[in-house]
Amino acid sequence: MSNNPFPLSKERLLEAYRMMRTIREFEERLHVDFARGDIPGFVHLYAGEEAAATGIMMHLNDRDRIASTHRGHGHCIAKGVDVKEMMAEIYGKATGACRGKGGSMHIANLSKGMMGANGILGAGAPLICGAALAAQKLGHGGVGVSFVGDGASNQGTFLESLNLASVWNLPAIFVVENNGYAESTSVEWAVAGESYVDRATGFGMPGVSVDGTDFFAVYEAAGEIVKRARDGGGPSLLECTMVRFHGHFEGDAQTYRGKGELEDIHANKDCIKIFRNRVREAGVVSDAEFDKIDNAVVALIEQAVIEAKAAPLPKAAELLTDVYVAY
């Protein structure tokens, strides 16, 4: 360990890389398969944003709950949901995480603490207040983490949740994934007060902004924030400034982007490339070790697609099962 300059062991660094690469490969495969017309429904891809989900989720366990967004595949994978059941879900198959009835925007796995991707913008924040309240009452040290995009951060549900979490001192963490665009509207045109940190302050909780393309920046800040919440220090907001590699949805022509913007993002803001270069240059992990993970991940995703395609569709007789909740 003495020649490892990072705040994570080599084993954990490899784990982080595998997680980010799995998300990337999963999303890039969907990008291709959606264009080919293989995927029913709609997908919003997380490619480019992997360091945020990974840097945060590495501090969580299965008892901690997260609530995700419409762009939720990365959160699911980082929270430990099986990629094969995710792929099957996106393909609408009976072997999917939600028996094929949720699709991309409703993947959930409560045993992993994944309360669900969510097609309703800003809807995850109140859910996580409930999960955090449960953790607080049960006293087991669990936390709730809600993800929201820069656009959905303007939703009343999100702002009400900040208030609730603060007045109840909940172990809740609000992550704003600021990729610069609410669908096609630049954040500069849509967020009054301009700063998420300012918003948190207004609700009496600390806010922190980090470079979301730097895994180590996210990992370190999230570590402090999660620890604070577990120890009873209350809620916090974490803004991760980041980039999205693809459009808002698959098929988005992205005419709202500046000239050369996408090229710049791919060349200079690829969080996986930044991570890999830094760790390799420090001599901790070799290219061969990284390549081995890459190959394993490609094989895993390929297998997930093969199995998803081969899996049966839900039966018509099960149309109404697993859809409604009885209290």
Add this chain to the structure above:
Amino acid sequence: MTGPVVGIIANPVSARDIRRVISHAGCLQITDRAGIVLRVLAGLAASGVREVVMMPDRSGLRGYLTRAMSRAENAGETKFPELRFLDMKVSGQAADSANAARQMRRMDVAAIIVLGGDGTHRVVVAECGDVPIAGISTGTNNAFPETREPTVTGLAVGLAATGAVPCAAAFADNKRLEVTINDRQEIALVDVAVVRDRVVGSRAIWKPDSFTELFVAFAEPTSIGMSSIVGLLAPVKRGAPYGRRVIFERPETAPFRLSAPIAPGLMQKVGVQSVETIKLHAPMTPTAPAGSLAFDGEREVTFSHDDEVRIILRDAAFRTIDVSACMAHAATKGRFVEADGALSVFTRQLGGSA
């Protein structure tokens, strides 16, 4: 346009890092920052400055300022100087402050007023050359800029810029630490800390176990941040022709331990092995073979055995406006007194001579 032009570089996004979570560091909302700029402008106007040029931003500052100035004008309130914004591309990063400082230097502005913490001031000083700066604390750690009401800073800068206060009184020379890492050049206005972590991460430093060494240009007993360690052990004035170097050791084995406010709201116990005086212009290298360098409290660059790191303390490296001296001069000269002879009346009443 005749008369001096004053520049303003207001970092709209300082005070956003992890220190809000670990130590209750402050957060200044954008409307508060706009209010500070307006108070600076009011002070500048009162001192005779007619033209101000400002760094543009895309965090809302420009919009709030424009709106407030227009409202004040409609209401017949405070007369502000003419305010225009530099024509430059806004990135939302520290590069904006550097770019603005370069442009203002080329324009030969009389002074640059900086709103930010130590990090913002460091970026501006690296580019402003001989242009004097006046700092206003709006950052997380504010060891370099003094805490003062911005109206008064505006008044003092105006007095210096218009020549109402002679140069000898208006400006002060400052030291800085110059750091080279192979071909890369960096500076620090207050301190350079060497820490064990070899990642920049969330930038702030707050874990004493990671500290190995500290170089300071100045350190006052009232300092906040890493320089407070020296400020509480062996203070160094801003104008003193030397600095200090501290070698840390883990608190459990160190010859002595010191509690110091190494970040706003954060008292930490550090283990100190030695403190020595460093001379001007003498190159030094860190004792640790690898780690990160934190400039004025923020990790900026990592280094390892293969890198050549050199640290030098320089004097007369950049100029600041001595706000206290400017205002003292103005008071002595009755600069803001309107009635002829009034000053001598007051002075006689106080038992002095006019």
